[in-house]
């Protein structure tokens with residue numbers, strides 16, 4: 001049962017499950033934010049699908065992806081519901097309120113070969129604040145496309161200074177380079193470990209599509225400040 005909302009991408013699925021399993025219902029919403037073309041879709045696809053998505057199209061509205069991760073051996077399972085947001089203003093403006101409702105964590109992405117995308121990060125942080133994402137919501141910064149070594153415009157030192165000033169962990173990686181696959185996993189696992197003690201979204205009606213519920217519950221609950 002595959003669902004993709006407002007998307008032309010061949011995205012991964014949030015599956016519909018029919019038996020109630022509390023472990024499966026422990027779910028955290030992570031939004032991935034940043035300029036268009038920085039690689040948000042490819043990073044989330046790499047994490048959820050394991051491969052590099054060739055020829056992604058611009059995200060329209062949002063694409064949902066999901067992966068369940070096991071923490072502390074197998075003792076804790078958490079489901080990461082990842083919202084791959086649109087970078088282009090015209091494809092996101094009607095959706096922004098939905099992005100931030102009940103969000104548990106935020107990933108800011110820039111492209112290491114684009115100084116412009118790095119300089120946009122303060123604007124994305126500002127947008128988060130405007131939507132009442134509190135300081136207790138974990139945030140992470142990711143510099144993508146590190147495989148393009150000859151085209152790098154954003155030095156690690158500058159990015160690290162910036163990240164430190166906000167107390168964000170910084171990751172530099174590549175969605176494209178297969179050798180970076182585990183590094184991409186580490187980004188999301190870092191958030192999962194930080195979230196495991198937070199209050200998750202609980203699915204109210206396990207028999208109904210998770211996407212529909214996440215959408216509706218985020219309407220009901222407002223931004224999570226846990």
Ligand SMILES: Nc1nc2c(ncn2[C@@H]2O[C@H](COP(=O)(O)OP(=O)(O)OP(=O)(O)O)[C@@H](O)[C@H]2O)c(=O)[nH]1
Pocket residue numbers: 034035036037038039040041042043053054055056057058059060085086087088144145146147148173174175176177
């Ligand atoms: N070399 C390289 N190219 C990448 C990498 N990640 C993404 N790309 C390319 O960058 C372009 C944009 O990738 P997307 O993942 O669609 O970017 P996006 O941030 O989701 O863009 P929007 O949906 O418009 O917000 C595509 O041509 C990808 O193939 C990477 O790590 N290395």
